[in-house]
Amino acid sequence: xxxxxxxxxxxxxxxxxxxxxxxxxxxxxxxLGRLAEGEQILKDLSRAAPDFHDSWGHLAHLLVQQGRIxxxxxxxxxxxxxxxxxxxxxxLLGDAFYSLGQHDRAYRTYLQLKGQPVFxxxxxxxxxxxxxxxxxxxxxxxxxxxxxxxxxxxSPGFYCALGRELWLLPRSGSAIRLVGLKAYLxxxxxxxxxxxxxxxxxQHCDLCGGNRFEVxxxxxxxxxxxxxxxxxxxxxxxxxxxxxxxxxxxxREEIIVGLEEEWSDPALIDVRLKSMKxxxxxxxxxxxxxxxxxxxxxxxxxxxxxSLVRAGLTGAGIEGSKALADYCVRKYSLDVNATSLKALQxxxxxxxxxYTFHVIEHLDHPSELFQKAHQLLRPGGYLxxxxxxxxxxxxxxxxxxxxxxxxxxxxxxxxxxxxxxxPYFPRYGFxxxxxxxxxxxxxxxxxxxxxxx
Numbered sequence: 001x002x003x004x005x006x007x008x009x010x011x012x013x014x015x016x017x018x019x020x021x022x023x024x025x026x027x028x029x030x031x032l033g034r035l036a037e038g039e040q041i042l043k044d045l046s047r048a049a050p051d052f053h054d055s056w057g058h059l060a061h062l063l064v065q066q067g068r069i070x071x072x073x074x075x076x077x078x079x080x081x082x083x084x085x086x087x088x089x090x091x092l093l094g095d096a097f098y099s100l101g102q103h104d105r106a107y108r109t110y111l112q113l114k115g116q117p118v119f120x121x122x123x124x125x126x127x128x129x130x131x132x133x134x135x136x137x138x139x140x141x142x143x144x145x146x147x148x149x150x151x152x153x154x155s156p157g158f159y160c161a162l163g164r165e166l167w168l169l170p171r172s173g174s175a176i177r178l179v180g181l182k183a184y185l186x187x188x189x190x191x192x193x194x195x196x197x198x199x200x201x202x203q204h205c206d207l208c209g210g211n212r213f214e215v216x217x218x219x220x221x222x223x224x225x226x227x228x229x230x231x232x233x234x235x236x237x238x239x240x241x242x243x244x245x246x247x248x249x250x251x252r253e254e255i256i257v258g259l260e261e262e263w264s265d266p267a268l269i270d271v272r273l274k275s276m277k278x279x280x281x282x283x284x285x286x287x288x289x290x291x292x293x294x295x296x297x298x299x300x301x302x303x304x305x306x307s308l309v310r311a312g313l314t315g316a317g318i319e320g321s322k323a324l325a326d327y328c329v330r331k332y333s334l335d336v337n338a339t340s341l342k343a344l345q346x347x348x349x350x351x352x353x354x355y356t357f358h359v360i361e362h363l364d365h366p367s368e369l370f371q372k373a374h375q376l377l378r379p380g381g382y383l384x385x386x387x388x389x390x391x392x393x394x395x396x397x398x399x400x401x402x403x404x405x406x407x408x409x410x411x412x413x414x415x416x417x418x419x420x421x422x423p424y425f426p427r428y429g430f431x432x433x434x435x436x437x438x439x440x441x442x443x444x445x446x447x448x449x450x451x452x453x
């Protein structure tokens with residue numbers, strides 16, 4: 001929970017604690033998972049010091065986290081009674097209205113920030129565009145799209161895809177109410193006209209093979225659906241090999257240069273290594289162990305694999321981007337081939353560990369990772385996977401719209417939770433022997449079943 005509100009602190013009448021001390025006690029209770037206790041402290045504080053807007057603001061945050069949006073609205077409104085026009089409160093009140101499906105009220109609330117510096121921010125402009133009245137959107141932008149629309153009207157595939165979306169409207173209603181009519185119209189434009197995702201076939205669930213789904217979310221070209229049999233969340237239409245490979249995103253020199261600093265950060269490498277060490281330590285295995293043979297799927301620029309090689313391990317890997325694979329070879333002299341999982345044909349099963357960081361969510365068929373890892377590993381070898389594992393459907397809208405870990409990430413083809421990724425391991429011949437959760441990311445360690453370590 002983040003402090004977004006500020007107050008000139010004075011001691012509360014009849015109390016040896018000033019409001020900030022009691023607020024800190026409430027936040028500590030929430031941090032420790034004692035939500036009811038934290039909520040009660042905030043409510044008591046709000047009654048005892050009704051003009052302390054910080055307590056009202058944090059109470060609103062806590063209610064939003066629990067999905068109690070209507071109660072949160074009342075708290076944000078109380079903040080604005082005490083501090084009229086406070087930008088943070090106006091912004092979050094608009095978000096609350098939007099989460100309730102009251103898009104017109106959200107739009108009018110955001111407009112109250114006009115004339116303030118925050119009004120020009122990218123985040124606020126995205127919010128305004130998201131809940132802009134549909135009639136205004138069609139009037140201002142529809143005419144400009146007519147030439148582009150004319151080019152797809154000659155394709156039978158367009159009519160089939162549009163007809164299907166119209167037929168599914170009753171089942172899509174809750175998702176449309178969540179994201180807003182404007183966002184849904186934008187999805188129709190991007191998926192049917194601009195990017196023509198109807199070229200990509202509809203697929204059965206990668207985990208269980210089911211073919212019945214519920215619609216969760218719309219964002220630009222992507223419709224996110226959830227399998228009604230196993231709960232796996234996925235983009236409904238996925239390009240072969242995934243969006244980033246299909247688009248050539250990582251073949252662009254400016255992207256590679258831009259990511260070099262982030263991927264080379266010693267702190268990132270250290271966190272990843274410590275996470276893996278912790279899982280192996282629980283199995284009484286010292287990692288990294290000199291002499292191990294490791295294989296990385298999705299090497300990126302090769303920084304992590306290079307660190308393992310320097311520690312005495314023998315390493316190899318694959319990378320879907322030729323430009324990134326060439327970078328690994330050129331800078332670190334690594335044994336990295338530019339190929340996809342689908343094309344990979346393991347010659348022998350002699351690796352001790354196959355691992356991957358933030359790759360599986362990009363794959364059109366995550367099951368291929370498990371199949372190829374099983375072929376690469378010796379009996380008793382290990383498969384390690386780290387991927388975002390937020391339960392997005394239970395989080396506030398702003399989390400779902402996050403372009404890194406939310407449904408709005410255009411490169412992510414699957415959106416895993418612990419409950420939807422863990423079943424892959426036994427299904428493809430692995431015992432799940434360890435997991436962790438670190439911020440938004442989950443780590444999973446499996447051991448190949450057909451042998452002992």
